[in-house]
Amino acid sequence: RKEVEQDPGPFNVPEGATVAFNCTYSNSASQSFFWYRQDCRKEPKLLMSVYSSGNEDGRFTAQLNRASQYISLLIRDSKLSDSATYLCVVKRNNNDMRFGAGTRLTVKP
Amino acid sequence: GAVVSQHPSRVICKSGTSVKIECRSLDFQATTMFWYRQFPKQSLMLMATSNEGSKATYEQGVEKDKFLINHASLTLSTLTVTSAHPEDSSFYICSALYTGNTIYFGEGSWLTVV
Numbered sequence: 001r002k003e004v005e006q007d008p009g010p011f012n013v014p015e016g017a018t019v020a021f022n023c024t025y026s027n028s029a030s031q032s033f034f035w036y037r038q039d040c041r042k043e044p045k046l047l048m049s050v051y052s053s054g055n056e057d058g059r060f061t062a063q064l065n066r067a068s069q070y071i072s073l074l075i076r077d078s079k080l081s082d083s084a085t086y087l088c089v090v091k092r093n094n095n096d097m098r099f100g101a102g103t104r105l106t107v108k109p
Numbered sequence: 110g111a112v113v114s115q116h117p118s119r120v121i122c123k124s125g126t127s128v129k130i131e132c133r134s135l136d137f138q139a140t141t142m143f144w145y146r147q148f149p150k151q152s153l154m155l156m157a158t159s160n161e162g163s164k165a166t167y168e169q170g171v172e173k174d175k176f177l178i179n180h181a182s183l184t185l186s187t188l189t190v191t192s193a194h195p196e197d198s199s200f201y202i203c204s205a206l207y208t209g210n211t212i213y214f215g216e217g218s219w220l221t222v223v
Contacts, residue, residue, distance in 0.1 A: 032210050034211070038153075041200070042216075042217070043202050043214040043215060043216050043217045044153070044202075044214050045214070046211060046212075046213070049211070085152075087152075087153070089212070091210065096158065097143060097155075097204075097206075097212055098155070099145075099152065099153050099155065100152070101152035102152045102153075
């Protein structure tokens with residue numbers, strides 16, 4: 001079993017739709033959590049950190065459930081430009097970062 | 110945000126030769142850097158964790174003698190692919206740990222071995 005697992009996708013949604021991605025992690029000692037976005041043939045870029053209380057950045061909402069060991073990303077009012085691969089990243093307590101395999105999102109007109 | 114620069118962005122080399130890829134943190138000191146490989150339409154695969162002044166920690170299945178990592182300064186880590194073969198052709202990306210919590214990625218290097 002992988003340490004960080006994500007919905008396999010792909011997700012194909014129409015513009016304006018709401019879409020949610022989940023990510024589970026197996027190491028209970030994990031300390032920090034992030035969502036990264038990777039466009040085709042480009043490097044990943046930080047989308048947002050995930051805080052215990054949940055956090056929102058515009059159309060994006062991230063949540064963390066430590067008891068169940070999962071994090072989520074909700075995208076509201078999807079735009080064509082949201083099409084990308086979304087990576088779940090989990091940091092252990094020793095600078096060790098683990099990546100999920102990524103979930104591909106395609107937003108269609 | 111913090112800037113991580115990777116060079117070269119594209120390189121073509123002959124089979125059997127070695128190629129070096131550099132990863133620099135431009136505006137911060139990075140004691141920890143990471144190297145990944147990504148094949149087309151696949152996810153990032155962590156190859157190794159590079160710590161300044163010490164030996165890199167390689168992931169299972171990654172040959173340390175083939176993928177040499179050097180992290181001699183707080184702003185530079187290098188990955189050398191030795192005796193490259195066509196199957197080593199891939200997208201190699203580095204990242205650096207910023208403020209101990211967030212990582213920033215380099216732009217990546219496309220390696221083609223012919």
